[in-house]
Amino acid sequence: MTTSDLWDADAADRYDEAVADMFAPDVLTPTVDLLADLAREGRALEFAIGTGRVAIPLAERGVDVTGIELSQPMVDRVHAKRPDLPVTIGDMATIVVPGEFSLVYLVFNTIGNLRTQAEQVACFRNAARHLGPGGRFVIEVEVPSLRRLPPGQAGVPFDISDSHLGVDTYDVVTQQAISHHFTRQPDGTYRRGTHNFRYVWPSELDLMAQLAGMELEGRYAGWSREPFTADSESHVSVWRRHGEPGPQSVQTLRT
Incomplete structure (x- = not known):
């Protein structure tokens, strides 16, 4: 059983509005540009496809896109927009879909799920x-x-606006974290929501890739391939599969 939070129908219905800034052309266009370039003439598989924010415009570029998604209500939102986009329900860590792909991608911090x-x-x-x-x-x-967490402080604000307050709290021993969202409603009240995740360092991801038979090909501060530096607050990392994986079943990869 996966440890991921499961998005219910209410969360799926509100998702696109809650992340509306991620649909902005200056955010989405560079994302799709880079993924289309990496997919080339091959097929692309999106882990945790969500409501299709990235997959649908990528498919509109002519890329053959397939998705995996844990939440049926999120898949329903994808198919309300694009009924012909294939999505398999399941855990992105274990479920296998047919065929071979030139690109697998996972966006918007979702590895932490x-x-x-x-x-x-x-x-x-x-x-x-x-x-x-x-x-x-x-x-x-x-x-x-x-780096923004002083000794004795548990939380770091990541968004402060008239309509939303977001704070991440961290357990630095277990690498468990919670995003706390306080969203202003039309009547002036606030809706509180939480999202659980495990934070992970770039070097730790590189070791995971090595264990899977992949090597780092590039790391950027953003989708426009900006240089990644010590001051970068996020990264887009690309690993390349360099050989056939060992004979391991899905069951042996679960703990």
């Missing part, structure tokens, strides 16, 4: 299992904000 290191390692292995030789696995994820 897997809240154990073992599940995150299994996710990398599952990506490698779906890739043909030379195929790429791409992840977009924040660099943990612990």
Whole structure:
């Protein structure tokens, strides 16, 4: 059983509005540009496809896109927009879909939805299992904000606006974290929501890739391939599968 939070119908219905800034052309266009370039003439598989924010415009570029998603209500939202986009319901760390892909990708911090290191390692292995030789696995994820966490303080605000307050709280021993969202409603009240995740460092991801038979090809501060530096708050990392994976079943990758 996965440790991921499960998005229910209410959360799925509100999702696109809650992340409306992620649909902005200056955010979405560079994302789709890079993924289309990496997919080339091959097929693309999105882990945790959500409501299709990235997959649908990527498919509109002519890329053959397939998705995996844990939440049926989120898949329903995808199919309300694009009925012909194939999506398999299941855990991105274990479920296998037919065929071979030149690109597997996972965006918007979603690797953290897997809240154990073992599940995150299994996710990398599952990506490698779906890739043909030379195929790429791409992840977009924040660099943990612990540099902004003074001793004795548990939380770091990540958004403060008239309509929303967001605070991340961290357990620096277990790498478990919670995003706390306070969203202003039309009547002036606030709705509180939480999202659990496991934060992960770039070097830790590189080791997961190595265990899965992949090597780092590029790391950028954003989708426009900006240089990644010590001050970067997020990264887009690309690993390349360099050989056939070992004979491992789905069951042996779960702990």
